[in-house]
Amino acid sequence: MLYREAGQFKTSYAADMAVFPIRQDRIALGVVLAVAYLLVPLLDLLHVWPFGSDYLLRAILVPFLILSLGAIGVNILMGYCGQISLGSGAFMAIGAYSAYKFGTGVHLPLEWLGTAISIPPLPVLPSILLGGLMAAVVGILFGIPSLRIKGLYLAVATLAAQFFFDWVFIRVKWFTNYTPSGSVNAPELKFFGLLVESPIERYLLCLVFVTVFAVIAKNLVRGNLGRQWMAMRDMDIAAELMGIRPLYAKLTAFAVSSFIVGVAGSLWAFVYLGSWEPLAFNIDRSFQLLFMVIIGGLGSILGSFLGAAFILILPILLDQVPHALGVPVSVETVSLSVLIITGALICYLLIVEPLGFARLWSIGKEKLRLWPYPY
C-alpha cells in the first residue's frame, strides 16, 4: 500500500544487490536511525516523557541494544549456519572477563618457563575488541567438534563450554584478579579521552556498537561467506560437493558468532552491569539469547532485534500492566508467568511460524507491497 515500486528499476548490480533495494525501505531505515541517534538524545536532554527518569534508558534501551547484539551473534551461528548453541552465555562471559583482564592489565606468571606474560592495562575500546577476539578463539576451539558431530550432540558440546567456563570464572581467581567476593568492577569507560557515564552516553555507546556490528553481520550474511553458511545449514552434503569447505564455513561461523557475542558480553559487563559476578553469564543467559533468536527469527538480523525486544519487554509488561490496572501481582507470579508465556510462545511459533517474528514481519511487508491484491 505504502510501496510505490513502479519506476524503481536497477541499472547496476550494485544497486540490485543493495541491502534495501526498495526506496520506501531506505526511507524507513533513515527514520529509525534518526529517532535512535537524534530524537532519543534530544528528548532525554529535554527530560520529556518517557525520559523524565533514566529508567527507560538504563533498564530497557541499553540492555535491549546489548542483547540484540548478542542475539545477532547467536543468529549467525544458529540461524545462518544451522549449528545449535546452548553455550552463548559462556562466550559472553569470556568476552567480559577477557575485556576485564585486558582493561586491568594482564599478568600471567609462567614459573616453569621462568618468565611471565604481562600486558599493561589497555584502554576500554581495545579491551572490548580483544574480549571479542578471545571469545572467537574459544569459539573456534569448541566449534571443532561440529565437524564430526551434528545437531543435538553439538548442542551438548556447547553446553560443555557453558558449564566449563561457569566453573572457570568462579574457581580460577586469576580471572577475577583474586577479589575475595569474586565480583569485579569494570574500569571506567574512557573512549578517546571522553568519559562515558550518564545513561544517555552509555546508550549512545551501545547504539554505535550495535550499528557497526549489525552492518558487518549483514554484509557477511549477504556475501560469499553467508551463502556458504546457509548452504551448510540447508544441505551440508551438497554444499561440500559444490566445493564449500565445511571446516572453513563452520569455524568462520563459530568465530564471527562468538566474536560478536563476546563483544556483547563485555558491553553487558562494562556498560550495563558495571560490576558483576560469573552468575551474570550462566546458562539462563544462554537460553535467553536462544529464545530471542527463535522468537525473533532464525536467519534474520532484524529478527534478532525483534526477539531481544520481546524477551526484554515481556516481563516488564507482565509486571507493569497489572499494577496499572490496580491488580497487585507477586514478583514470583510474574517471573513464573514469564516462564510459561515464553515457553508456550516458543512452541507456538515452532508450530505455526518456525521463522519467528521476522517472518511475520516480512509477510506483512509483502502484503503491503502487493496491496490491494491479496497475493
Added chain:
Amino acid sequence: MKADVEPRPGAASLKEAGEVLLSVEGVSLSFGGVRALRDVSFDIRKGEIRAIIGPNGAGKTSMLNVINGFYHPQQGVITFKGKRRHDMRPYLAASQGIARTFQNVALFKGMSTLDNIMTGRTLKMRRGILAQAIYWGVSQREEIRHREAVEHIIDFLEIKHIRKTPVGKLPYGLQKRVELGRALATEPDLLLLDEPMAGMNLEEKQDMSRFILTVNDTFSTTIALIEHDMGVVMDLSDRVVVLDYGQKIADGRPDEVQKDQKVIDAYLGIPH
C-alpha cells in the same frame, strides 16, 4: 523452441580420439555387508557424454559418489586428469573440477535461485572475511563480477523469471534446472548428472536435453550422466556403461549396448 536431440553424426567417433579424463579401475565398495560396487572399471574421455545406466540398485549413484569422493572405495584406483587420486574430501574433488547434480534435488531450500547458483562460484571467490565484512570496495566488486557470470548461466538456462524466487517454491522441473545451473557455475571439467530428467514431462526433458548438449558443445564440458529414459540416453550419450548388481555388464556405443543380450536380460530382470 524445439529441442534437437538427434544424435550428431560423427560427433561420437570424433570424440573417441579425446584422451581419458577420468578412469576407474577395479573399484569395489561395500557398506557393512552390502556390496554396492564390485570391481568396476571404465573410463570417461575428454569432451564426451558418458551415460551410466542399469536397473534400480545397480550401484549407479554409488559410482558417482565414489567419483566425486563422497564414498571411499575399499579397493580400486581412480585416475583423474592423469593423476592417481587418493581418498579425498568431496570439496577437493569439486576444486579439481568435478561438479554434480543429485537424484532427488539437493538445493539450498532457504535461498533464492540466484543465491543457489552463486554458491557454485564459492571456489572462485578469493576475498577474505575482513574484506567481506566491509563489503564495499573489493568484496562488492568481486560479488558483481561473479553475479555477471551467474546471470549468463541464468540466461542460458532460461530461468530469468525465477531469479529471485526461493527455490523451495519452484516446481520440480525448474528445481532440476537450477541445480544444473549451480553445477555449471563451478565451471567444471567433469559434470556428473544423476538422473537429470527424472520426473519431468516430455517438454521439460527436451529442454534439459538441449541444455546438456549445448553445455557439452559450447563449453566442451565432459559429462557423465545416469538416466533411466533409454530414449534420452541413446540420443545424448556418446558411450554407455551398464551396471547391474554393482558389476559392469556392458560398455560401448549406445547402439551396441542396446543390442547386448546381458543388458536386455538385466533390464528384463532375468537372474544370472
Added chain:
Amino acid sequence: MEVFGQVLEVLIGGLLSGVLYSLVALGFVLIFKASGVFNFAQGAMVLLAGLALVRSLDFLAARGAPVWAAVILGLVFAGVIMAVTAWLVERFVLGPLVNQDGLTLFMSTIGATFVLEGASQMIFGSDVYPLRLFPTDAWFLFESVFPGGILVNKLDVWGGLIAGVLVAGLAIFFQSTKTGRALRAVADDHAAAQSVGIPISWIWFVVWLVAGLVALVAATVWGTKLGVQFSITFLALKALPVLIIGGFTSVPGAIVGGLIVGAGEKLAEVYLGPHMGGGIEYWFAYVLALAVLLVRPQGLFGERLIERI
C-alpha cells in the same frame, strides 16, 4: 590398603549416584527411542512429579491420613498428573510437529520445559519441600577390612535397586509387549509408522506417560536426596552427558553411561579437584562426554549411520 579402601568408597559412592543419573537419563532414552524427540523437559517432569507427590503427601498427612495410604494416594495422584502432562504435551506440542526435524522438536521441548517449570511451581508452590520416602542414613561396610569401613548411603542403594527394577521392567515392556514393539517401529520412521496404521498420537502419549512415571520414580529418590525444589530440574542437564556417552537409543547405555559419569566425576573431584580449585564435577561429565564424542560421534552404544544422497 587405606588408599584402596578410600578409592573403593569413592568408586562405590560414584557408581551408586551414577545410577541415580541413569534414572533420569532413562526417561530421555525412552522418549528418544520411541519418538526421536530429545526431551529436554525430562528434568522439569521430575520436578513436576516430585512437587505433585510431595504436596499431596503433605496435604494428606495434614489431614492425618496413615502414611501408607498417603504414599499410595500421593503416587497415584502424581501418576495422574504425569498422565495429564503427557496428554497435553502430545496434543499441543508434538502432535502438530510430527515429521519435523530433530532440532525443531528439541527446541519445542525446551519451550515445554519452561511451561512445565512455570506451571508446576505456580500450582504447587516454589519452596523446598523435604521428602522422606527412603532412609537417608548410611551403612559402614567392611569395617573389619578397612579402618573406618566404607560409607555407603542407603538411599543410593535404594536408588540402585529401583533403577534395576525399572530397567528390567522397561526391557520386558519393550521386548515383549505389543505397544513396546510399536514404540520401536515409530522411532525408526514416523511416516512409515503412520502408514502401517500405528496410531502415532497414542504411541507418543504412552511414551510420555512412561517417561513421566520414570520421572516420578526419579523424583522419589532425588526428592529424598535433595528435597523437592526447582534446582532438581538441573538433573536434566546432568543426564545429558550420560546420554552422550551411553548413546541416545540404548537403555543399557543409559545405565552404563550413568555409572561411568557417576564414578568418573567422583574420582575426578576427589583426586583432581584439589589441584584445580575443586568443584570440577560441575563440568567434568561434559568434558568427558565431549571427549567420547570426538572419538565416537554416535556415542558408545549408538548405531553408526551411513549418509546417503
Added chain:
Amino acid sequence: MDGTSPSRTAPAASSVGVLDTIPKLLLRNAAQYGGRPAMRHKDFGIWQTWTWSRLKDEVRTLAIGLRKLGLERGDKVAIIGDNRPRLYATFTAVQSLGAIPVPVYQDAVADEMAYVLEHAEARLAVVEDQEQVDKVISIADRLPRLARVVYDEERGLADYDHERLHSYVRVLELGREEMRANAGAEGWWLDEIGKGKGADVSVMLYTSGTTGRPKGVMLTYDNIIMSARNANTFDGFGPDDLLLAYLPMAWVGDHIFSYGQAYAGAMCVCCPESPETVVEDRREIGPTYFFAPPRVFENLLTQIMVRMEDAGSLKKRMFHYFLGVARRCGEDILNGKPVSAQDRLLYRLGNLFVYAPLRNRMGFSRTRVAYTAGEAIGPELFQFYRSLGVNLKQLYGQTEASVYITMQPDGEVYPDTVGKPAPDVEIRIADSGEVLFKSPGVFLKYYKNDEATQATKTADGWVHTGDAGFFDQRGHLKIIDRAKDVGRLNNGALFAPKYLENRIKFYPEVREAVAFGQGHDYVTMFINIDLTSVGNWAERNNVSYASYQELAAHPQVYDIVARRVDELNKALSAEPQMAASQIRRFLILHKELDADDGELTRTLKVRRSFIAERYAPLITALYSGSETCHVRTEVTFEDGRKGIAEGDVRIVDMPTYPAQSLEPVREAAE
C-alpha cells in the same frame, strides 16, 4: 537511478530544416543529450543502459561494419526479432547508409516471411536468434537476392555454416577493424548521413492486410519525423519520458512511438527482458508514456477483478466502495472539472488506499499519457482506467498516415469518439461516409503496387481510410464501421448497422443485436437479451420463467429493452449523422442467435445476410406494421440434436426524436 533532470523540454521544433533524417536526429541527440539514457534493456537481470552517445557509437560502428558486408545505398534490410536495442540500432545504422530497413513480424510463419522478404528484395537480414535464422535459412532458396544474414543471439548457432551468416558482434568487429585501419571511416559515415534528405524513404512497413497479400507502405523521413514531432508537442513528450517498447517492431505504432518519437523527442526507450516478463518489466520501469490495444487493458482489468475476488471481505468492500467513488468523480477530477469538496476528500482517500496502489501494481504510477487504438474500447473499461487517474486516451491512425489521424486532447476525452484531427491533419468525410485524410504523415506509395497506391491515395493527396465515420458537434470524429459495410436508408441517410448494434450492446441487458435498414425507410432491430443479467433481474423481481423464450417474451422484459432502445434513440437524435438511424421498431428474438445454427460466425460475429433470409418473415413483419408475428425455427441443441423453436414474437414501435442540431459537419474538420 535514471539520470533525469527536471527539465521537460522537447527539442526545438525549429530545426526541421537540418534535422530531416533519423540519423541526423541521432547525431543531434548524441551531441545535446549525450549523457542521458537513450535505450534500456532488461538483460542479465538489470536494466542495461545505452546513453545517446553510446548509441551513436554503436550505430556508427555497426554501419561501417555493414558497409564492409557490402550494404549499398538503397538496399533493403529485413529486421526480424523482439524489441531490443541492437535491432533498433540496426534501423539507424541501415538508414545512415541510405539503405532502407524493412521490419518483419517476428512471429510470421516462414511462408509469410518469404513473401515479404522476396517482395521487398531484401539483400540483408538482421535477425534476433537461432529461431529466426532457421526460418530465414528454410526459405533462403526463394530469396536469390538475400546475400547475408546477421544474428544477435549467438546461442546454438556455433556450428552453423558461417559463409553467409554473421554474428552481430562480428559485424561490430568488422566496423572497428575498419575504423582502426582507416582514420577517415567516421568522416565517411558522417558524409553518408549528410547525403540523406527528408524526402528519402526511411522505412518500409508491410501492413498485414486482412485480405490479399500484405502491402509495403513506404514512409519518408518527413512523414515520420513530422508526425513524431507533432505527436510529441501534442502531449508534451521530451527527454524525461520513458516508454516501453514491447509491440512488434514491424507495426507502424512501434516504429513511430519507440523509434520516430523517441528520436525526435530524445525519449528513453526500454526493452523488456522477454515477452513473458513484459508486465513485470513495465512495473519496474514505470513508463511515462504507454500504448496498448484495448484487449491489453481488458485483460489487466479482469486480472485485477479476479485477484480481488480472493481478497478478504473487508478489503473487498473497501475496494469496491472506492471504485464507486472513482466512478462518480474520478474522471471529472482528471478532466479538471469542479467536484464537491467531500468527493475530493473521498477520492484522496481512495487514491491512498486503492487507486495509487493499483496504478503502482500495473506500472502506471508515472504514466502521464496512455493511448489505446485499433478497435472500439468499451466505455466502462475506458472510464475505469481514467477514473483511477490513468490518463488513457484514444487515437485513430493507420500505417498510411504514419499513425496519427485523430487524437484526444487532454480535457476533451470522450469514450465514444476517437478525438479531434491530429496536428496538421485535414479530414474530409466523403459522401459515402468514408473518412479521408491529408497530412504530413501521408505515405509515399505502396512498394511495387501502383494500382493499390492510386486506389488509396487521390491525386491531390487525400487518402482513403476505408472507415466510415462522422464528426459529432464537439468536432470529434466517430468511426462507425468499415466503409463497405455502411449503407443508406431510402431517404439517403447514412445507415451503419454495426455502429447501432455496438451502441445497444453496451447495455448489459442486450446480448446480441441485428439492425436492418438498408433499402428501407427506417431502421429496425432484432434483439437478444442477455440471459445472465436479465435473469438476475428476474430473480430479484421474482419473475419466474422456464426458458429463454419465455423470459424474452415477458412484457416487463420488453419494457426494459424498450427503455434502453429509447435511451439510444435519444442519444442518436443528438448525432446529426445518426439521427435518421433511430430505431423505429424492434423485436426480441424468441431464441438466442447461435453459431451452431449458423447465425453467428465461430468468432461470434453476426452473419447478417444469413439471418436476414432465415428470419425473412420477421423482417417483413417489422416493416409491415403488424404487432406480432408467428415464427418457427429449427434449433440445434448442445448435444447436436435438432429441435423446433416456435412462438409469437411481439414487435414494439418506438417513438423517435427530431435531430437536435444540424450544423454542417465539414466545419468541424477545420
